[in-house]
Every structure is written in structure tokens, then in C-alpha cells.
Amino acid sequence: MLHYFLKRLMGLIPTLLIVSVLVFLFVHMLPGDPARLAAGQDADEQTIALVRSELGLDRPLPEQFVTYFGHLLQGDMGTSIRTRRPVSTEIAERxxxxxxxxxxxxxxxxxxxxxxxxxxxxxxxxxxxxxxxxxxxxxxxxxxxxxxxxxxxxxxxxxxxxxxxxxxxxxxxxxxxxxxxxxxxxxxxxxxxxxxxxxxxxxxxxxxxxxxxxxxxxxxxxxxxxxxxxxxxxxxxxxxxxxxxxxxxxxxxxxxxxxxxxxxxxxxxxxxxxxxxxxxxxxxxxxxxxxxxxxxxxxxxxxxxx
Missing domain, CATH: 1.10.3720.10 (MetI-like)
Structure with missing residues (x-):
């Protein structure tokens, strides 16, 4: 039973890897610009561009995924765009x-x-x-x-x-x-x-x-x-x-x-x-x-x- 449990537990790794790739692609297909929403309705294009650069959204999608996955392996799920707090903190409170x-x-x-x-x-x-x-x-x-x-x-x-x-x-x-x-x-x-x-x-x-x-x-x-x-x-x-x-x-x-x-x-x-x-x-x-x-x-x- 212990061997079976450990074997199934190891099976989490490829499953979560596939899920992380699919989720990353899915959220980036959502309509709307996070930088514009974060900057506010009255922000001009220069401010929106600065926010987009700060959030790393101006980089190519593969580079964004490599950065995201590298942080994820270290236990860092990133920072909330909306509240600028760690995602782990946001989730833990809820x-x-x-x-x-x-x-x-x-x-x-x-x-x-x-x-x-x-x-x-x-x-x-x-x-x-x-x-x-x-x-x-x-x-x-x-x-x-x-x-x-x-x-x-x-x-x-x-x-x-x-x-x-x-x-x-x-x-x-x-x-x-x-x-x-x-x-x-x-x-x-x-x-x-x-x-x-x-x-x-x-x-x-x-x-x-x-x-x-x-x-x-x-x-x-x-x-x-x-x-x-x-x-x-x-x-x-x-x-x-x-x-x-x-x-x-x-x-x-x-x-x-x-x-x-x-x-x-x-x-x-x-x-x-x-x-x-x-x-x-x-x-x-x-x-x-x-x-x-x-x-x-x-x-x-x-x-x-x-």
C-alpha cells in the first residue's frame, strides 16, 4: 500500500506540469488587457506601456512561461496584478x-x-x-x-x-x-x-x-x-x-x-x-x-x- 501511495504521489508531477502549461495558455487567451485594467481607466498609452513592461507582459509568450514555471518550481506563484500581494497570501486568506x-x-x-x-x-x-x-x-x-x-x-x-x-x-x-x-x-x-x-x-x-x-x-x-x-x-x-x-x-x-x-x-x-x-x-x-x-x-x- 505504501509503495502504491508513493507511486501515485510521484504521478502528480507530470500531471501538474501539463495543467500548468494549459492554464498558462488559457489565461493568456482571455480577452482584455491586464495592464490597462491595472493602470486604470484614465491612464494614457505611455503609462499602460510602463505597467505592461513592469508586469513582464511585453515579453514573448514562451519567455513569460519559462519565467513563470521557474518561479513555480521555487514555490513562488507570483504577485497579484490587482493587489500587488503574493498569490500564495491571497489564496491562503481565502x-x-x-x-x-x-x-x-x-x-x-x-x-x-x-x-x-x-x-x-x-x-x-x-x-x-x-x-x-x-x-x-x-x-x-x-x-x-x-x-x-x-x-x-x-x-x-x-x-x-x-x-x-x-x-x-x-x-x-x-x-x-x-x-x-x-x-x-x-x-x-x-x-x-x-x-x-x-x-x-x-x-x-x-x-x-x-x-x-x-x-x-x-x-x-x-x-x-x-x-x-x-x-x-x-x-x-x-x-x-x-x-x-x-x-x-x-x-x-x-x-x-x-x-x-x-x-x-x-x-x-x-x-x-x-x-x-x-x-x-x-x-x-x-x-x-x-x-x-x-x-x-x-x-x-x-x-x-x-
């Missing part, structure tokens, strides 16, 4: 609010989604199954920004129970986490149901029931562990999507996280910050997939020896 929001959303979404999925599978084609899948389809179909505004209108504007913006206390996490986790809970419910339906029909489950075991023991001991592998896979993917894809929710709730930072950076054509954020999101997905693969060995010990 990382924790996004991580805490993602973890909060993921915890309730996975718990709620798995319970609905298991109940739907056990009572397949009965009213609990129909109700659970109706909720799941609603959660997938309802757009996140619309759900966020609806929750704000009900619980903040009309009832006055919860705050709408900021990340100052635990109450600020309730509405954004519900908005962000609704689709995840729906996906987890449908995926858990499908996985449990397949496992429940296996011979070892029928054998356990034939031995006279309690149905709860059959579900918890025999079905749950065997149905977890595809569920854990989806769980890891959804966590990665939440961590890197909370842009809409953070914009609706004015959340001081990475999603809001990415939107501001794209609007200002802040190349170094955009590149740093996309590299971070890519690294997160790779590490999450690695953790999921390692978890397979703990869920099913036979995988560990293959």
Missing part, C-alpha cells in the same frame, strides 16, 4: 472559509443522501422510495443560485432568523451549506440507492436472510460495506467539485472564499491568481482521487493485496 463551507456542506449532504438512498433501496418501488427519489430529482434540478435566493428570502428577509452575507459565525454557514450541499445530497441519494439495489440482490444477502439474521444486521453488516466502494468514489468526486466549484454560491452569499476570489481575478484579468487557483483546484482533485483509492483497501481488504 482557503479556510471555502474549506469549512465545503466540509460543512459535505457532511450533511452525505449523511442525508445516504440515509435517503438506503431507505429507498430497502423499500424499493414503495412510497418511501418514490418520496426519496422525488426529493433527489428536485435537488438536482433546482439551480443553486435560485435555491440560495429562495432560502435568503424565507429565512433572512421574511423570518429574520439567519444572516445572508459574511462568514463571521456558525449561523452564517447554514444557508450557504444548504445551498451548496443540496445537489450533492441528491446525487448521493440516487447513487447510494443504485449501489444498494445491486448488492441486496446478491446471493450472500439471501444467505444471510435465510440464516434468520435481523434485517437491520443484514443491511448494516452485509450490504453497507459492499455497497460503499462506488459510493465513496462518488463522494470523493463530489467533494472535489464542491471545493473547486462553489463559485455561484459564494457569489450569491458574498462569501470570502476561493470562488469569489476567482471571479474577481477573472474580471480583473489577474493572470497569476487565476493560474494559482486552477493549479490548486487540480491538485485537490488529484489528492482526493488518491485518498479515495487508498480508502478502497480499508473498505475491502481483498483490494489491498491485488
Amino acid at each position: 482557503f479556510m472559509p471555502t474549506l469549512l463551507l465545503t466540509v460543512t456542506s459535505m457532511v450533511w449532504a452525505v449523511a442525508f443522501g445516504m440515509v435517503i438512498g438506503i431507505v429507498s433501496a430497502v423499500y424499493r418501488n414503495q412510497w418511501p422510495d418514490r418520496l426519496g427519489m422525488a426529493l433527489a430529482v428536485s435537488g438536482i434540478s433546482f439551480p443553486a443560485f435560485a435555491l440560495g435566493m429562495l432560502l435568503m428570502q424565507i429565512f433572512s428577509v421574511q423570518l429574520g432568523w439567519l444572516p445572508t452575507v459574511g462568514a463571521d459565525g456558525w449561523r452564517n454557514y447554514i444557508l450557504p451549506s444548504l445551498t451548496l450541499g443540496a445537489a450533492v445530497a441528491a446525487v448521493m441519494a440516487r447513487f447510494t440507492r443504485a449501489s444498494f439495489v445491486d448488492v441486496i440482490q446478491e446471493d450472500f444477502v439471501r444467505t444471510a436472510r435465510a440464516k434468520g439474521l435481523n434485517e437491520r444486521v443484514v443491511i448494516a453488516k452485509h450490504c453497507l460495506r459492499n455497497a460503499l466502494i462506488p459510493v465513496v468514489t462518488m463522494m470523493g468526486l463530489q467533494f472535489g467539485f464542491l471545493l473547486g466549484g462553489s463559485i455561484v454560491v459564494e457569489a450569491v452569499f458574498n462569501w470570502p472564499g476561493l470562488g469569489r476570489l476567482l471571479v474577481d481575478s477573472v474580471n480583473q484579468r489577474d493572470y497569476p491568481v487565476i493560474q494559482g487557483l486552477v493549479l490548486l483546484f487540480s491538485l485537490e482533485f488529484i489528492l482526493i482521487n488518491l485518498i479515495v483509492d487508498v480508502l478502497y483497501g480499508f473498505i475491502n481488504p481483498t483490494i489491498r493485496y491485488k
